[in-house]
Amino acid sequence: MKLRWAPASPFVRKVMVTAMETGQDNRIERMPTDYHDPDSDIADHNPLGKVPALILDDGSILIDSPVICAYLDSLHDGAKIIPDDPAQRWRVLSLEGLGDGMTEAAITVQRERGRPEDKRMATVVERHWDKFESAMDWIEGSADEVLRGPINIGQIAVACGLGWIEFRMKDVLGDWREDWPSTAKWYDEFSARPSMRDTAPE
DSSP: OEEEEOTTOHHHHHHHHHHHHTTOGGGOEEEEOOTTSTTOOGGGTOTTOOSOEEEOTTSOEEESHHHHHHHHHHSOSSOOSSOSSHHHHHHHHHHHHHHHHHHHHHHHHHHHHTSOGGGOOHHHHHHHHHHHHHHHHHHHHTHHHHSSSSOOHHHHHHHHHHHHHHHHOHHHHOSHHHHSHHHHHHHHHHTTSHHHHTTOOO
């Protein structure tokens, strides 16, 4: 399999962490992709022009990290990162959605901050940063329930999102460990996993 890959993408990282945690990283060839380059051919594999996209051995293509991670989870016989038990499954997938959503909100803030100062919209920054903080408040309040137990795709999504936000937006994030201490403690422990260390954004 071939993965359209970018070193700093939190969603590519999510796929690679999943691959490593399920023992499949050696089955994936990384295809470095500068998706900001107008001459990039990423649209050949994802019409949205985004990474990740996974090219399967038969030439078919999967796009979007939730789909790719679910596919990888279907290929192995070990402990699943998306539980089979229905109650646990929907809880984990909801956490994945929350983790991906708060990451997208932070990316929107970062893009707006990158615009010329006279073109920035403070309301966009405020609205989307509020979404990130609201998600973090919920995770903090539910930490004992959603962040503990065997590794799952929801935890991976939250950790990869936080990793990107720390990497790109430290000045906005501030001393977040004081605001969300239970989440921070879990994140620091989770980040020590080899799959997280080996995929840190660069």
